[in-house]
Amino acid sequence: MVLSIAVPMTLGFLTTPLLGLTDTAVVGRTGDAAALAGLAIGAVLFDLIFSSVSFLRASTTALVAQALGRGDKHEQQAIFWRALVLSVGLGLIILAASPWLLSVGLRMMGPEGTTAVATATYFSIRILAGPLTLTNYTILGFVLGLGRGATGLLLQTILNGTNIVLSIYLGLVLGWGVAGVAWGTLIGEATAAVVGLALIIPRFDRKDGPTVAEIFSRAKLSALLAINRDLMIRTFTLLAAFTLMTRIGTGFGAGILAANAVLMNFFMIASFYLDGMANAAEQIVGRAVGARFREGFDRAIRLTALWSLGLALVSCLFFLVFGSAIIDFMTTAADVRAIAADYLPWAAVTALTGALAFQMDGVYIGATWSREMRNMMLLAFTGYGLSLALFVPLFGNHGLWLSLNLFLALRGLLLLARLPARVAQSFTDSH
Incomplete structure (x- = not known):
C-alpha cells in the first residue's frame, strides 16, 4: 500500500x-x-x-x-x-x-x-x-x-x-x-x-x-483553520531556513552562491521521492488514526521509515559516485564545477539527514498533530540559527552546509522523540 x-x-x-x-x-x-x-x-x-x-x-x-x-x-x-x-x-x-x-x-x-x-x-x-x-x-x-x-x-x-x-x-x-x-x-x-x-x-x-x-459548521471550520494555521507557520519557517541559507551564501561570493544553487538540486531530487513516501505516511497513518487501529499505525511507521531511509541511503551513495558528472552536466563554468565538487558530500548526505524529517512530517500530518509539528519545527529552526552562528564563522560554506544538515536531522529527531507520548495519548482507548 x-x-x-x-x-x-x-x-x-x-x-x-x-x-x-x-x-x-x-x-x-x-x-x-x-x-x-x-x-x-x-x-x-x-x-x-x-x-x-x-x-x-x-x-x-x-x-x-x-x-x-x-x-x-x-x-x-x-x-x-x-x-x-x-x-x-x-x-x-x-x-x-x-x-x-x-x-x-x-x-x-x-x-x-x-x-x-x-x-x-x-x-x-x-x-x-x-x-x-x-x-x-x-x-x-x-x-x-x-x-x-x-x-x-x-x-x-x-x-x-x-x-x-x-x-x-x-x-x-x-x-x-x-x-x-x-x-x-x-x-x-x-x-x-x-x-x-x-x-x-x-x-x-x-x-x-x-x-x-x-x-x-463553525466548530469544523475552526478545526480546519487551526490545522492550516499550524501548517502555514511550519511552511513559512521551512521557507525561512532555505532563504537564510541563500542569503548567507550570497556573502561568500558569486562562485560559491552558484555552486550552492547547483548542489541544492541534489536535495530537491531526493525530496521528490521522500515527499512521495510522506504522502503515503499521511494517508495510511490518517486512516489508522481514524479507525483507532494502533497496530495499523505502528505498521505504517515501520514501513514508511524502512522505505524512506533505504531510498535515502541509495540516493546518498548514487550522488557520491555520480555527483561530479551531474554537476558537470548542470553547469559548464569551470570555477563553479570545482567549487561544487568540494561541497558535494554535504549535498549528497542531505537525503539521509532529511529522510526522517519527511517521514515524520507525513506521520504528524496524517494524525493531524499540527501543533506539535509546528512547535518542533520552530525548535529545530532555533537550533539551525545557533548552528549557523557557531559554524559559519568557523568553517565558512562548509559550516553553512553542516548547519543545513543539522537542521534537517534535528527536525526528524525532535518529532521522533515526541512520538511515543503523542501516540499513547491518541490511542489510549483504541484496540
Whole structure:
C-alpha cells in the first residue's frame, strides 16, 4: 500500500521540474534575456505566495484519510466541500490583493525596465489561476486521502502536461513569449480542476451529502483553520531556513552562491521521492488514526521509515559516485564545477539527514498533530540559527552546509522523540 501511493505521487512530482525547464526553454528560445529574467522573478513570486498555502492539500489528505478510517462517507464529503470553499475563498482574496502583492514583489526583487515589465506580465496573467490552483490543492488532497495515488498521478500529469504543451504552442509557435507561458499555466490549472471535479463529484452518494449548515459548521471550520494555521507557520519557517541559507551564501561570493544553487538540486531530487513516501505516511497513518487501529499505525511507521531511509541511503551513495558528472552536466563554468565538487558530500548526505524529517512530517500530518509539528519545527529552526552562528564563522560554506544538515536531522529527531507520548495519548482507548 505504501508504494501504491508513493510511486505515483513521486512520478507526479517529477513532472513539476520538467514544467519549469520547459517554461525556461520556451522563453530562452526567444533570445530575450530580460524576458527570461522576468519569467524567473515572476515564477519565484508566484511560488512564494502559493507555497505558503500548500497546507490546504496536506490538511485535506489527513482529515479525509481519518474519515475513511472511521468509515464515515458523510464526513468525507463534508471535508471536501469545506476545504473547497476555503480554497476558493483564499484564492479570491489572493486575486483581489494581487496588484499590491505584485508591487511588493517588484520592490523586493528589484527588476528594472523590460525585466520588470516581463515580470508584471507573467504574474498578472498567472495570478488569475489563483482560485483554480488552490482548488487543485484540495482535489489532490482529497484523492490522496482516499489512497487513490494513480488518480493523483493522472491529475498532476494533466496539469503539467497541458501546461507544457500550451506553453510551447502559445509561447513559441504563436510567439506570445512570457504571456504565452503564463496563459499555458492558467489553462493547465483550469483543465486539471475541471477533470478533478468531474472525477470526484459524480462518485458522491447523494444520501451521504452534507447540508450547507454542516459544511459551514463553525466548530469544523475552526478545526480546519487551526490545522492550516499550524501548517502555514511550519511552511513559512521551512521557507525561512532555505532563504537564510541563500542569503548567507550570497556573502561568500558569486562562485560559491552558484555552486550552492547547483548542489541544492541534489536535495530537491531526493525530496521528490521522500515527499512521495510522506504522502503515503499521511494517508495510511490518517486512516489508522481514524479507525483507532494502533497496530495499523505502528505498521505504517515501520514501513514508511524502512522505505524512506533505504531510498535515502541509495540516493546518498548514487550522488557520491555520480555527483561530479551531474554537476558537470548542470553547469559548464569551470570555477563553479570545482567549487561544487568540494561541497558535494554535504549535498549528497542531505537525503539521509532529511529522510526522517519527511517521514515524520507525513506521520504528524496524517494524525493531524499540527501543533506539535509546528512547535518542533520552530525548535529545530532555533537550533539551525545557533548552528549557523557557531559554524559559519568557523568553517565558512562548509559550516553553512553542516548547519543545513543539522537542521534537517534535528527536525526528524525532535518529532521522533515526541512520538511515543503523542501516540499513547491518541490511542489510549483504541484496540
